[in-house]
Amino acid sequence: MPYEILEKKELGRSGTIYEMVLRTPLIAKKAHAGNFVLLRVNETGERIPLTVADYDREKGTITLVIQVVGKSTKLICNQNVGDQILDVVGPLGNKIHIKRYKNPIVVIGGGVGIAPCFPQAKELRDAGNEIITILGARNKGLLIWKEKMKTVSDELIITTDDGSEGMKGVVTDPLKQIMQKRKISLVIAIGPLVMMKYVALTTNGLGDLPKVKTFVSLNTIMIDGTGMCGCCRFSTLEGDIQFACVDGPDVDGHIVDFDNLLKRAGRFLEQERDSMECYDEECRALEQLKKEVI
Amino acid sequence: MKKKIEEDSKSSNSLSKRSKSKLTNSEELHRIEMKQQDPKIRITNFEEVSLGLTEEMVELETQRCLQCGKPLCISGCPVNIKIPQFINLLKEKNFIEALYKIKADNLLPAICGRVCPQETQCEQACILNRQGEPIAIGYLERFIADWERKNNLKECPECAAPKGIKVAIIGAGPAGLTCAGELAMNGYDVTIFEAFHAGGGVLIYGIPEFRLPKDIIKREIETLEMLNVKMEYNSIIGKILTIEDLRDMGFKAIFIGVGAGLPILLKIPGLSLNSVLSANEFLTRSNLMKAFRFPKYDTPVKIGKIVTVIGGGNTALDSARTALRLGAEKVIIVYRRSEAEMPARKEEYHHALEEGIEFQFLTNPVRFIGDDNDNVSQMEVIKMKLGEPDESGRRRPVRIEGSEYLIDTDTIIIGIGTRANPILTKSIPELKLNKWGYIETDENGQTNIEGIFAGGDIVTGSATVITAMGAGKKAAHGIVKYLQEKYLEKK
Ligand SMILES: Cc1cc2nc3c(=O)[nH]c(=O)nc-3n(C[C@H](O)[C@H](O)[C@H](O)COP(=O)(O)OP(=O)(O)OC[C@H]3O[C@@H](n4cnc5c(N)ncnc54)[C@H](O)[C@@H]3O)c2cc1C
Numbered sequence: 001m002p003y004e005i006l007e008k009k010e011l012g013r014s015g016t017i018y019e020m021v022l023r024t025p026l027i028a029k030k031a032h033a034g035n036f037v038l039l040r041v042n043e044t045g046e047r048i049p050l051t052v053a054d055y056d057r058e059k060g061t062i063t064l065v066i067q068v069v070g071k072s073t074k075l076i077c078n079q080n081v082g083d084q085i086l087d088v089v090g091p092l093g094n095k096i097h098i099k100r101y102k103n104p105i106v107v108i109g110g111g112v113g114i115a116p117c118f119p120q121a122k123e124l125r126d127a128g129n130e131i132i133t134i135l136g137a138r139n140k141g142l143l144i145w146k147e148k149m150k151t152v153s154d155e156l157i158i159t160t161d162d163g164s165e166g167m168k169g170v171v172t173d174p175l176k177q178i179m180q181k182r183k184i185s186l187v188i189a190i191g192p193l194v195m196m197k198y199v200a201l202t203t204n205g206l207g208d209l210p211k212v213k214t215f216v217s218l219n220t221i222m223i224d225g226t227g228m229c230g231c232c233r234f235s236t237l238e239g240d241i242q243f244a245c246v247d248g249p250d251v252d253g254h255i256v257d258f259d260n261l262l263k264r265a266g267r268f269l270e271q272e273r274d275s276m277e278c279y280d281e282e283c284r285a286l287e288q289l290k291k292e293v294i
Numbered sequence: 295m296k297k298k299i300e301e302d303s304k305s306s307n308s309l310s311k312r313s314k315s316k317l318t319n320s321e322e323l324h325r326i327e328m329k330q331q332d333p334k335i336r337i338t339n340f341e342e343v344s345l346g347l348t349e350e351m352v353e354l355e356t357q358r359c360l361q362c363g364k365p366l367c368i369s370g371c372p373v374n375i376k377i378p379q380f381i382n383l384l385k386e387k388n389f390i391e392a393l394y395k396i397k398a399d400n401l402l403p404a405i406c407g408r409v410c411p412q413e414t415q416c417e418q419a420c421i422l423n424r425q426g427e428p429i430a431i432g433y434l435e436r437f438i439a440d441w442e443r444k445n446n447l448k449e450c451p452e453c454a455a456p457k458g459i460k461v462a463i464i465g466a467g468p469a470g471l472t473c474a475g476e477l478a479m480n481g482y483d484v485t486i487f488e489a490f491h492a493g494g495g496v497l498i499y500g501i502p503e504f505r506l507p508k509d510i511i512k513r514e515i516e517t518l519e520m521l522n523v524k525m526e527y528n529s530i531i532g533k534i535l536t537i538e539d540l541r542d543m544g545f546k547a548i549f550i551g552v553g554a555g556l557p558i559l560l561k562i563p564g565l566s567l568n569s570v571l572s573a574n575e576f577l578t579r580s581n582l583m584k585a586f587r588f589p590k591y592d593t594p595v596k597i598g599k600i601v602t603v604i605g606g607g608n609t610a611l612d613s614a615r616t617a618l619r620l621g622a623e624k625v626i627i628v629y630r631r632s633e634a635e636m637p638a639r640k641e642e643y644h645h646a647l648e649e650g651i652e653f654q655f656l657t658n659p660v661r662f663i664g665d666d667n668d669n670v671s672q673m674e675v676i677k678m679k680l681g682e683p684d685e686s687g688r689r690r691p692v693r694i695e696g697s698e699y700l701i702d703t704d705t706i707i708i709g710i711g712t713r714a715n716p717i718l719t720k721s722i723p724e725l726k727l728n729k730w731g732y733i734e735t736d737e738n739g740q741t742n743i744e745g746i747f748a749g750g751d752i753v754t755g756s757a758t759v760i761t762a763m764g765a766g767k768k769a770a771h772g773i774v775k776y777l778q779e780k781y782l783e784k785k
């Protein structure tokens with residue numbers, strides 16, 4: 001079954017983030033906020049997890065937002081409209097629990113993690129919740145889906161590390177201010193591990209701020225996405241083991257042992273670098289060949 | 295030896311007069327040994343270890359068969375292949391008929407010839423086993439399947455006329471593939487839904503290339519496609535489609551063969567250290583994702599200098615031997631029982647020994663110890679002794695207090711078994727499961743829900759390829775009976 005790329009566009013101004021729309025009618029029919037897919041570009045490719053950032057059940061499409069961080073994400077982003085992706089499996093993971101909460105929900109997206117926030121904010125707002133959104137990025141050029149997030153937020157706050165847009169600082173700054181002023185029912189944080197760790201530390205009730213239930217979305221390394229390999233496992237602070245693919249990917253941020261997870265995330269660094277170098281070399285050779293042919 | 299057999303009245307009863315007279319003759323010949331790649335060379339490649347039999351070897355081996363009147367081997371085979379008949383055809387060099395004879399009972403001989411535990415099945419039952427030299431039935435089975443492949447034949451049995459009734463198979467492991475084949479031959483319109491991007495189940499993601507070349511599985515699936523079986527990959531039932539969806543799509547019966555794929559992890563301290571991984575992860579990376587060809591293939595696998603594998607089954611042995619081929623300097627297998635209780639195929643154990651794998655029996659892990667970067671560096675183990683038999687009939691290992699010691703290691707692979715994957719069964723709440731999450735069926739493979747059948751590891755727990763195939767076949771017969779009664783006889 002081929003999975004065709006129907007649309008592709010660059011997001012932000014960093015040249016590293018792309019939005020792609022894929023034709024996957026069956027997945028589109030079943031997808032919900034919180035789900036992800038595993039995608040393999042070609043025969044030699046690896047299976048990588050990407051969140052379903054939007055879906056259109058009628059058109060039979062899903063939207064992915066991908067940041068180039070290594071070989072596989074680069075390979076995907078080098079594909080163009082009309083190209084086929086070899087394998088797309090999903091929808092995987094648990095959909096988020098949708099209900100009407102008493103107080104507002106704070107949705108925090110960091111970097112490319114902003115995209116997966118969209119369906120969550122949308123479905124929760126459709127259920128009658130008040131959504132306060134905080135978007136964080138290193139700089140203005142890396143900020144994505146601002147307008148789209150506006151459409152599903154009652155209030156939108158932006159932070160950048162360098163102050164090139166919105167508040168200068170990190171997402172936990174406005175979060176603290178909000179928590180001091182108002183009662184919050186739920187916090188959802190999706191972004192880099194370090195960001196999610198600090199959000200969880202802010203809301204765990206161990207400091208001066210009240211405890212607020214917090215969901216984080218774990219982006220561990222995965223293979224099958226069905227609980228079969230244990231590659232995506234994470235440790236809770238109490239030492240229990242859970243699997244991100246079937247117990248998550250959205251999990252209670254207060255139980256996650258982030259320090260261990262950060263160390264696990266780096267376990268293939270050497271191989272990832274080799275893989276990237278080989279691919280870059282291949283791309284250069286191909287460019288050279290094209291030039292010579294012309 | 296000969297005397298012993300004659301004394302054994304039961305066994306001589308089962309010998310025909312003809313075979314008795316041949317007994318002396320067959321004793322002069324010895325069981326054939328298969329050629330293998332030299333252990334020193336084979337640990338540097340992923341090519342097949344055993345090289346198969348030559349025609350001359352087959353000639354010698356088939357002469358040894360007594361052609362018993364009441365053959366015990368057939369009942370030793372979970373799918374009752376007509377073993378003496380196919381051996382006789384082989385002896386007459388009628389290879390094509392020999393192939394048909396096997397395929398009538400077993401569509402996947404190239405696979406079974408390689409991975410079945412013959413020593414506990416047909417070859418154990420073989421009358422010549424009493425002299426310790428049973429006919430090499432597995433080798434002969436493999437020979438004929440390889441002959442088919444070498445001659446580029448793809449023999450598949452005749453199919454009955456199409457009945458226009460759709461059946462869905464969930465899972466393309468040996469159980470699902472066999473069930474699909476049987477149903478297709480009976481004229482049913484079969485579609486297999488498989489979670490992965492390739493079929494074969496454990497055969498493709500678990501068992502390594504050097505034991506079962508993946509090309510063989512591909513061909514066996516092509517044979518099914520010749521029978522008009524449709525393959526839908528990347529389809530996790532319970533996620534992308536539910537049982538209700540399948541019924542809405544017009545499938546009149548459903549077979550569940552989703553295996554028991556969930557790894558059991560040792561709940562001991564240090565489990566979340568880096569380079570502690572399940573055999574499933576390690577083998578899936580290497581086999582299905584072809585990490586042994588990284589960076590040509592994108593999936594990486596990391597291998598340390600000293601790899602320790604925990605477990606005593608095929609999974610543990612496959613992991614250990616794969617680690618060796620990926621460049622580990624030393625590979626140790628730690629198993630809590632003794633050599634005699636090891637559930638692995640005997641031949642694989644011998645191969646592992648030849649390859650230099652170190653075995654530490656009656657040894658059980660206590661904890662994994664890591665360095666400052668959370669990379670594993672040591673494993674603490676404790677010595678065990680065998681106590682009273684447990685429910686499996688094997689003697690239960692008990693700890694010898696105070697016998698703890700440390701093993702230096704930088705990669706730990708846990709291969710102590712698997713359990714049921716709940717993804718599908720959770721999506722059918724009314725399906726009856728036992729307390730371990732395996733599906734309950736009757737003797738026809740029928741579950742408690744009408745039209746839904748099941749078989750293989752998801753019913754029995756981890757077993758063998760051939761038992762899964764046997765279950766697939768049995769369920770296919772159950773499905774045929776069900777569909778005939780419900781849809782065909784009424785017409
Ligand atoms: C449930 C889930 C949802 C995700 N959703 C998105 C998304 O919507 N958009 C997006 O851009 N990224 C998403 N990711 C992360 C994305 O899968 C990784 O960035 C990608 O796999 C990296 O592959 P690579 O070969 O390009 O980089 P690599 O060279 O493999 O690695 C670069 C870095 O990414 C991390 N990484 C490597 N492999 C994986 C992996 N399989 N999964 C996660 N992290 C990995 C490594 O720790 C490494 O530091 C998600 C991950 C998960 C688990």
Ligand SMILES: Cc1cc2nc3c(=O)[nH]c(=O)nc-3n(C[C@H](O)[C@H](O)[C@H](O)COP(=O)(O)OP(=O)(O)OC[C@H]3O[C@@H](n4cnc5c(N)ncnc54)[C@H](O)[C@@H]3O)c2cc1C
Binds near residue numbers: 717
């Ligand atoms: C490493 C290893 C080595 C082994 N070696 C031997 C050996 O030498 N000899 C021997 O006889 N036995 C061996 N075994 C055991 C043997 O492989 C199994 O008993 C057998 O494969 C079980 O077959 P099955 O069809 O029941 O399940 P599986 O082979 O597990 O196949 C199940 C299939 O279903 C798919 N699936 C799961 N869930 C879903 C879903 N929801 N939707 C769609 N598809 C799904 C899976 O992806 C898989 O392809 C070994 C096992 C392992 C793990």
Ligand code: FES
Binds near residue numbers: 225229230233246
């Ligand atoms: S990805 Fe394999 S268990 Fe989660």
